[in-house]
Amino acid sequence: MSTFAFPPSIKSRPVYGTLEPQAGAAHMFIVDGEGANAVLDLAQRAPSMMQLAHIVYITRGTDFAAALKALNPAQFYQGPTYGAALPRIRRSLADAKMGLQVYLAGTEGLMGQAMNEAVIAGIPHTAIQTEHRGATARRMQCVHCKGITEDVETDPFVCSHCGLNLFVRDHYSRRIAAFQGVCIDAEDPGNVPVQKGIYE
Amino acid sequence: MTIQFNNESFRDDYSFYNSERAIKRFPFPFHEDSYMYSVNMEQHRGGPVDSVYEMRFDVDEHYVSEMRDRAMVLADDPLRCQSLPHMTLAGWDLLELIMVSKSEDYPDLFELHRDGNKWRWINKPLGIDHSFTFLDEATLPCGPMEYITRQAQGDFAVLDQRDDNLWMDAGMVTTQADWSLDFDIGMNFFEWHAPVPLAHEKGIFVRALKFLMNIQQGAPARRLNWTMTVNPLLDTSPENYHKWGIQKTELTPQNIGAKQHLRVELQTFFRLPRSNALVFPIRCYLCSFQDLMGVPKWGRRLHRVIRDLPEELATYKGFIDNRPMMLDYLKDFDDGLPTSPGIWPELDTEPPLTR
Numbered sequence: 119m120s121t122f123a124f125p126p127s128i129k130s131r132p133v134y135g136t137l138e139p140q141a142g143a144a145h146m147f148i149v150d151g152e153g154a155n156a157v158l159d160l161a162q163r164a165p166s167m168m169q170l171a172h173i174v175y176i177t178r179g180t181d182f183a184a185a186l187k188a189l190n191p192a193q194f195y196q197g198p199t200y201g202a203a204l205p206r207i208r209r210s211l212a213d214a215k216m217g218l219q220v221y222l223a224g225t226e227g228l229m230g231q232a233m234n235e236a237v238i239a240g241i242p243h244t245a246i247q248t249e250h251r252g253a254t255a256r257r258m259q260c261v262h263c264k265g266i267t268e269d270v271e272t273d274p275f276v277c278s279h280c281g282l283n284l285f286v287r288d289h290y291s292r293r294i295a296a297f298q299g300v301c302i303d304a305e306d307p308g309n310v311p312v313q314k315g316i317y318e
Numbered sequence: 319m320t321i322q323f324n325n326e327s328f329r330d331d332y333s334f335y336n337s338e339r340a341i342k343r344f345p346f347p348f349h350e351d352s353y354m355y356s357v358n359m360e361q362h363r364g365g366p367v368d369s370v371y372e373m374r375f376d377v378d379e380h381y382v383s384e385m386r387d388r389a390m391v392l393a394d395d396p397l398r399c400q401s402l403p404h405m406t407l408a409g410w411d412l413l414e415l416i417m418v419s420k421s422e423d424y425p426d427l428f429e430l431h432r433d434g435n436k437w438r439w440i441n442k443p444l445g446i447d448h449s450f451t452f453l454d455e456a457t458l459p460c461g462p463m464e465y466i467t468r469q470a471q472g473d474f475a476v477l478d479q480r481d482d483n484l485w486m487d488a489g490m491v492t493t494q495a496d497w498s499l500d501f502d503i504g505m506n507f508f509e510w511h512a513p514v515p516l517a518h519e520k521g522i523f524v525r526a527l528k529f530l531m532n533i534q535q536g537a538p539a540r541r542l543n544w545t546m547t548v549n550p551l552l553d554t555s556p557e558n559y560h561k562w563g564i565q566k567t568e569l570t571p572q573n574i575g576a577k578q579h580l581r582v583e584l585q586t587f588f589r590l591p592r593s594n595a596l597v598f599p600i601r602c603y604l605c606s607f608q609d610l611m612g613v614p615k616w617g618r619r620l621h622r623v624i625r626d627l628p629e630e631l632a633t634y635k636g637f638i639d640n641r642p643m644m645l646d647y648l649k650d651f652d653d654g655l656p657t658s659p660g661i662w663p664e665l666d667t668e669p670p671l672t673r
């Protein structure tokens with residue numbers, strides 16, 4: 119399974135690891151798309167964990183449901199989008215007992231938002247494991263109108279709320295679970311560079 | 319000393335101005351002819367009479383107009399003032415610190431009368447006479463941090479100290495050099511400083527954090543920081559950058575002396591008693607190039623500093639495109655004579671410009 123090596127960046131930008139089995143009273147996995155593969159890989163190394171696992175799988179156009187179910191997790195949920203899964207994620211985290219381990223895998227937007235929910239539920243962000251898989255798109259907040267644009271793949275991009283041309287910064291807010299977008303042509307209106315991939 | 323408060327604006331028609339007195343006490347940030355980031359911190363224990371270092375919270379001729387500008391910024395964007403729920407006690411600590419300091423340092427302008435928790439606060443310049451119960455939020459029109467920082471010049475970041483780090487968990491930020499409280503709130507010392515070039519690599523932030531975490535109550539510290547702003551615009555926020563950014567392109571060789579301002583932040587650090595939080599007031603002073611050039615030492619020095627400033631810093635501070643025009647203007651005020659060490663103007667001893 120190929121994973122993307124993010125270039126070195128500034129200190130507010132999150133870094134991701136590889137999911138490692140932890141001792142815990144229960145294990146909650148929240149993954150989207152290719153993130154399912156991170157769970158499948160982990161289960162190979164520590165199959166017994168799965169008896170205590172709750173897997174929340176957001177498909178993002180992938181089809182790992184059968185493979186994940188075959189791990190025999192204690193609880194399994196498949197949802198179409200993060201928004202659809204959110205009430206269930208919140209409820210599960212609110213019900214969580216001491217010793218719950220949280221594992222996040224998939225896109226940065228998914229991991230950032232789910233981490234926020236876990237932190238609000240009282241789990242320190244440093245205790246949460248993450249592994250990036252799949253798309254390298256970013257969740258971006260427009261610093262001007264505060265609107266969030268999901269799955270941004272190009273720099274610059276157009277704010278989906280206010281329509282300004284924004285450049286993609288590496289500055290990242292855990293609380294907003296987003297990178298910052300700032301107007302690129304403020305000093306020369308209309309002079310917008312050609313769009314390219316964020317990591318091109 | 320009585321202060322004559324200016325009636326001026328920091329937007330639209332920009333009627334802001336500095337009096338002769340304000341220019342002489344301007345905190346010129348360069349103690350030598352070059353500049354690089356460093357851990358430039360010292361104790362905040364007063365300073366020369368009438369200098370901006372003299373009092374714990376300097377009040378000057380811009381006070382009333384700055385507070386009016388702050389109220390306008392907050393009306394447009396209430397997210398400029400935020401406090402996470404665990405920071406309310408620190409807000410009361412800050413209210414106490416400012417009320418006690420101002421009433422002791424400027425007894426003709428501010429009065430604080432305390433009878434147990436029954437407090438009466440009189441702010442003459444802003445026409446406030448308010449009785450309230452200390453530590454009872456219901457007796458204030460808003461939270462304690464917002465209440466007092468609507469009456470104090472400069473931005474305020476209130477930092478919670480835990481896990482060997484400082485966390486920006488509350489703030490009042492309307493006169494910032496292009497950073498967003500709404501975005502940075504909840505970050506730690508290294509995260510909110512992430513965009514700064516070169517300083518991380520030089521180990522500056524590791525050493526600065528150590529220093530800050532050891533600051534004790536009653537022993538505040540201070541440092542100066544600086545950048546450049548076209549027009550005396552206090553609210554150079556990222557939120558509004560799409561509106562003010564264009565002003566940077568409106569400099570011409572004819573208007574640069576009046577329009578280009580050196581923007582200096584007097585940053586102080588106080589430990590707060592009940593919450594053990596650290597408060598970081600960031601007081602912004604603006605001075606036009608033409609007013610600065612009236613001080614021969616500052617004219618010579620500013621030219622040399624801007625000329626030799628590393629490109630990364632000029633880019634980060636946002637004036638790389640205007641630097642050639644600045645140098646063209648400033649070079650006429652540099653006759654090559656040596657300058658004396660230190661930031662003070664030394665008007666009596668420094669030679670006049672020779673040309």
Ligand code: HEM
Binds near residue numbers: 357475497498541635
């Ligand atoms: C705890 C109090 C402090 C707070 C809340 C604070 C906050 C900030 C913020 C928000 C920025 C702007 C970063 C951006 O580009 O988004 C900044 C810049 C900076 N800070 Fe701090 N800071 C603090 C203390 C310090 C200290 C003690 C130093 C000592 C060396 C320092 C050095 C710097 C430098 C060098 C910059 C870049 C400024 C420029 O070039 O214009 N800061 N700070």
